[in-house]
Amino acid sequence: MTQPNHVIAIDLMGGDDNPLTRLRAIQKFIIQNSQLNIQLFVGKFFHQKNQPVFQNLSKQIKVILTDDVIQMDESPLLALRQKRSSSLSKAIESVANKEAHAVLTAGNSGALVAFAKYWLRVDEVVERPALATVLPGYPKPTLLLDIGASLEYRAEDLYALAELGAKIAPKLFDCGSHPEVALLNVGTEHIKGHDTVQQADRLLQASALNYLGFCEGSHLFSGYADVICCDGFVGNITLKACEGLMKKLQNKQHLKWWQKWFCQFIDVNLNPAQYNGALLLGLDGLVVKAHGNSDEEGFFHALLRTAEYVNKQTKWGQQIQ
Amino acid sequence: MTQPNHVIAIDLMGGDDNPLTRLRAIQKFIIQNSQLNIQLFVGKFFHQKNQPVFQNLSKQIKVILTDDVIQMDESPLLALRQKRSSSLSKAIESVANKEAHAVLTAGNSGALVAFAKYWLRVDEVVERPALATVLPGYPKPTLLLDIGASLEYRAEDLYALAELGAKIAPKLFDCGSHPEVALLNVGTEHIKGHDTVQQADRLLQASALNYLGFCEGSHLFSGYADVICCDGFVGNITLKACEGLMKKLQNKQHLKWWQKWFCQFIDVNLNPAQYNGALLLGLDGLVVKAHGNSDEEGFFHALLRTAEYVNKQTKWGQQIQ
Numbered sequence: 001m002t003q004p005n006h007v008i009a010i011d012l013m014g015g016d017d018n019p020l021t022r023l024r025a026i027q028k029f030i031i032q033n034s035q036l037n038i039q040l041f042v043g044k045f046f047h048q049k050n051q052p053v054f055q056n057l058s059k060q061i062k063v064i065l066t067d068d069v070i071q072m073d074e075s076p077l078l079a080l081r082q083k084r085s086s087s088l089s090k091a092i093e094s095v096a097n098k099e100a101h102a103v104l105t106a107g108n109s110g111a112l113v114a115f116a117k118y119w120l121r122v123d124e125v126v127e128r129p130a131l132a133t134v135l136p137g138y139p140k141p142t143l144l145l146d147i148g149a150s151l152e153y154r155a156e157d158l159y160a161l162a163e164l165g166a167k168i169a170p171k172l173f174d175c176g177s178h179p180e181v182a183l184l185n186v187g188t189e190h191i192k193g194h195d196t197v198q199q200a201d202r203l204l205q206a207s208a209l210n211y212l213g214f215c216e217g218s219h220l221f222s223g224y225a226d227v228i229c230c231d232g233f234v235g236n237i238t239l240k241a242c243e244g245l246m247k248k249l250q251n252k253q254h255l256k257w258w259q260k261w262f263c264q265f266i267d268v269n270l271n272p273a274q275y276n277g278a279l280l281l282g283l284d285g286l287v288v289k290a291h292g293n294s295d296e297e298g299f300f301h302a303l304l305r306t307a308e309y310v311n312k313q314t315k316w317g318q319q320i321q
Numbered sequence: 322m323t324q325p326n327h328v329i330a331i332d333l334m335g336g337d338d339n340p341l342t343r344l345r346a347i348q349k350f351i352i353q354n355s356q357l358n359i360q361l362f363v364g365k366f367f368h369q370k371n372q373p374v375f376q377n378l379s380k381q382i383k384v385i386l387t388d389d390v391i392q393m394d395e396s397p398l399l400a401l402r403q404k405r406s407s408s409l410s411k412a413i414e415s416v417a418n419k420e421a422h423a424v425l426t427a428g429n430s431g432a433l434v435a436f437a438k439y440w441l442r443v444d445e446v447v448e449r450p451a452l453a454t455v456l457p458g459y460p461k462p463t464l465l466l467d468i469g470a471s472l473e474y475r476a477e478d479l480y481a482l483a484e485l486g487a488k489i490a491p492k493l494f495d496c497g498s499h500p501e502v503a504l505l506n507v508g509t510e511h512i513k514g515h516d517t518v519q520q521a522d523r524l525l526q527a528s529a530l531n532y533l534g535f536c537e538g539s540h541l542f543s544g545y546a547d548v549i550c551c552d553g554f555v556g557n558i559t560l561k562a563c564e565g566l567m568k569k570l571q572n573k574q575h576l577k578w579w580q581k582w583f584c585q586f587i588d589v590n591l592n593p594a595q596y597n598g599a600l601l602l603g604l605d606g607l608v609v610k611a612h613g614n615s616d617e618e619g620f621f622h623a624l625l626r627t628a629e630y631v632n633k634q635t636k637w638g639q640q641i642q
Contacts, residue, residue, distance in 0.1 A: 073510035109508075138569055148507055151515045186469055186557040187430075187613075189394035194472045194554060217561030221569040233515060234555050236507040238562045240538030245563045248459055248542040249570070292508075 006310050008303070009039040009091040009100035013069040014107015016293045019046060020053060022106065025299040030058045036307060038062065039100050041087035043069035066090050072292060076110030080118060088112060092119045095285040101310045102286035104277070104302060106294045112280065112287070113149050120283040129282040130161055131232065131289060133239065133275065134172055137223040143169045143179075144220060144228050147278055148236035155199030158183065158229055159207070162200075164282055165227035166209050171312065172279075179226035182215035184234060190214070243275075277305030286313060327631050329624070330360040330412040330421035333367075334390040335428015337614045340367060341374060343427065346620040350628075351379045357628060359383065360421050362408035364390035387411050393613060397431030401439060409433065413440045416606040422631045423607035425598075425623060427615045433601065433608070434470050441604040450603040451482055452553065452610060454560065455493055457596065461544040464490045464500075468599055469557035476520035479504065479550055480528070483521075485603055486548035487530050492633065493600075500547035503536035505555060511535070564596075598626030607634060 010026065012019045019042070026038060037060050044065040047054060054063055068086035070079045083089060088107050094100040096119040105112055109131070116129055132145035145165050146153070153161070162181050169179040183200055185193040190201065192214060204211040212225050217238060220228060230238075276298045280287035286309055290302035331347065333340045340363070347359060358381050365386040368375060375384055389407035391400045404410060409428050415421040417440040426433055430452070437450055453466035466486050467474070474482070483502050490500040504521055506514040511522065513535060525532040536545050538559060551559075597619045601608035607630055611623035 073512055075512060151507065184558055186472065186554060191394055191396060216565075217558040217563075218565035218568070220562050221565045230558070233507060234558055237505055237538040237551070237555055238559045241541050241559045242538075242562055242566050244537075244539035244542045245566060247539070 005035070005037070006307070006314075007037045007039060007100040008306055008310065009041065009094040009103040010303075011041050011088045011091040011103070011105035011107050013041070013043045013046065013066075013087040014072070014105040014112075014292075015290070015299075016072060016106075017295060020050065021296050022294070022299045023053065025296045025303060026061065027058065028296075029300055029303045030060050033307060034060070036060065039064055039091070039094055041066055041091040041094075043067075043087055045069075064090065070108050070111045072108050074108060074111065076108065076114040079108070079111040080114040083111075089115045089119070092116055092285075092287065095287070096120055101313070102288060102306050104288045104290060104306045106290035106292055106299060106302070109148055109289060109292070112289060116280055116283055116285075116287050120285040120287070122282055122284075127157070127160065129280050129287075130164060131235075131278045132165065132168065132281050133278045135220055136275065137221050140175070140223040140226070141173050142220060142223065142225060142228055143172060144230075144235060144239065145281065146230065146232040146235050147239050148232040149280060151231065151233040153196065153231040155196050155203055158196070158200035158231070159203045161229045162204055162207075162209060162211070162227065165229055168279075168281055169226045173226075175226040178210045180210050180212050181227045181229065182212045182219065182225035184220075184228055184230035184238075185214040185216065188214045188216060274301050277302035279309065286310060326356070326358070327628070327635075328358045328360060328421040329627055329631065330362065330415040330424040331624075332362050332409045332412040332424070332426035332428055334362070334364045334387075334408040335393070335426040335433075335613075336611070336620075337393060337427075338616060341371065342617050343615070343620045344374065346617045346624060347382065348379065349617075350621055350624045351381050354628060355381070357381065360385055360412070360415055362387055362412040362415075364388075364408055366390075385411065391429050391432045393429050395429060395432065397429065397435040400429070400432040401435040404432075410436045410440070413437055413606075413608065416608070417441055422634070423609060423627050425609045425611060425627045427611040427613055427620060427623070430469055430610060430613070433610055437601055437604055437606075437608050441606040441608070443603055443605075448478070448481065450601050450608075451485060452556075452599045453486065453489065453602050454596065454599045456541055458542050458544040461496070461547070462494050463541060463544065463546060464493060464548045465541060465556060465560065466548070466550060466602065467553040467556050468560050469553040470601060472552065472554040472557075474517065474552040476517050476524055479517070479521035479552070480524045482550045483525055483528075483530060483532070483548065486550055489600075489602055490547045494547075496547040499531045501531050501533050502548045502550065503533045503540065503546035505541075505549055505551035505559075506535040506537065509535045509537060595622050598623035600630065607631065 040063045066087045068083045070086045070088050091103045092115050095103045128150050130146035131149040135142045166179050185197050276290050278289045288306045361384045387408045389404045391407045391409050412424045413436050416424045449471050451467035452470040456463045487500050487502050506518050597611050599610045609627045
């Protein structure tokens with residue numbers, strides 16, 4: 001499926017799990033995608049300690065050693081000042097230098113946003129990048145943003161976010177050139193919500209966007225709108241709650257053996273690992289964020305999504321961003 | 322199950338659906354709970370129009386006509402000033418006057434909070450009431466609050482909310498006298514989140530509560546803590562998103578007939594209607610809020626929960642609130 005000569009830069013060091021978990025996912029992926037190349041950014045101390053693992057890698061994987069590694073609980077601003085030679089920073093720099101078509105990391109979200117802004121020019125529409133994911137809605141998918149790049153939004157930021165979403169959605173799935181946009185709130189009535197969403201609602205009503213008004217959490221999976229916007233605090237918590245719920249439903253400890261056996265045939269779409277890989281939008285380059293707690297399967301799917309985004313970008317002949 | 326002489330006041334008029342939908346749920350419930358009595362607050366115009374329906378009600382249902390009805394999109398403050406003789410206000414007043422043990426409504430949340438504060442003295446711990454629901458976590462349930470009573474919280478409000486949750490949880494399910502409390506955030510690390518949750522985290526760390534720190538959306542259904550706190554904007558959207566997801570999973574249009582047939586045996590717990598009925602905490606009286614969009618099944622379950630809460634209150638020999 002993947003076109004030849006595509007290169008994905010991967011920050012192997014970012015994530016809660018041991019980097020070797022992610023390396024296994026990459027090796028599995030490479031076997032199935034023989035025409036794709038990986039730039040693997042690895043902290044040199046980790047590389048030294050695990051040398052045997054790196055000796056027999058596929059030729060499609062090029063290991064690049066870096067001096068530093070950014071921890072998951074590190075301050076993004078300190079990291080930006082002190083760790084430009086980290087695996088995360090170097091992987092993003094590779095996209096800025098057009099040496100890779102996309103970058104993938106499961107690392108520190110704050111540091112990712114900080115370095116992405118540093119290396120990749122921010123889009124003129126938005127002051128700051130936003131994390132977005134495509135939800136598997138029925139009868140049609142929905143682009144949800146922001147799911148965690150910025151936690152606090154003013155009304156004008158929500159407006160810019162809606163413009164960004166409306167610009168990107170048609171490049172990701174079939175929704176026409178004028179996608180329907182909604183603002184996430186506690187109710188659909190215009191009196192609902194706090195001042196920020198109320199003001200944003202007024203701005204959006206006066207805009208040229210195909211704006212539907214407020215929507216509720218229950219609309220996220222119902223194909224209510226092509227684009228649903230919210231601040232990163234709400235988006236992040238909501239998405240993780242839904243993933244947690246799906247995991248709970250997948251936990252079949254309470255089922256009998258024959259029920260467990262049956263489940264394998266009906267709930268393939270339940271697997272949250274399949275939806276791993278959020279896009280960081282509003283930048284001059286393709287940046288994909290995998291969950292911090294991605295396991296091997298989750299990181300594999302994030303890699304699959306990254307390759308799909310690279311393909312879509314090639315197909316469109318222009319940046320998804 | 323229900324003890325004799327318990328009385329539930331119901332605001333029939335509040336909710337998105339036709340009040341007759343809720344009336345059917347009440348009649349079905351009454352048949353199964355022959356020792357429970359209902360005070361049914363009905364707008365007089367609606368009653369006039371639907372007189373035949375009200376003529377053959379069970380003797381357990383006492384109809385009380387009211388002059389006014391509060392619409393779902395009405396301003397809560399205006400309603401509080403002008404509609405003290407509405408079905409919602411009168412139903413809550415009945416609890417204040419000790420004529421009913423609890424009140425149930427699917428009506429306007431903002432107006433509910435306003436009238437509940439007006440009629441039922443607010444608890445000394447919290448300045449404002451909070452909506453709470455018990456999530457069916459595994460291996461243990463979790464009390465989530467606030468799910469929509471107040472949308473904006475300062476750090477000290479989140480602190481008070483945590484105290485309220487810790488006080489109530491032991492009365493609702495088995496979690497010892499010192500329940501574990503967590504604060505909902507975008508990550509568990511102490512550097513995560515905006516200023517408000519950061520400050521609340523520091524206040525809670527210094528408190529006598531059994532405080533675990535931050536938790537993420539994925540912890541809501543994993544039995545991570547007995548009590549999880551967040552502002553009502555996040556709580557409302559998150560809960561509705563999870564319900565929307567469950568509904569989507571219940572939508573079996575894409576399944577083959579034999580798969581549909583099988584599903585009935587395994588996903589009983591998936592039904593969001595079963596978890597209808599949120600408690601409005603911090604008041605001197607039992608107030609239960611059903612979803613605005615409750616259908617017959619949903620309102621039936623909200624009524625079931627209300628009766629359970631009344632029983633629990635009797636068992637504890639003190640107010641759940």
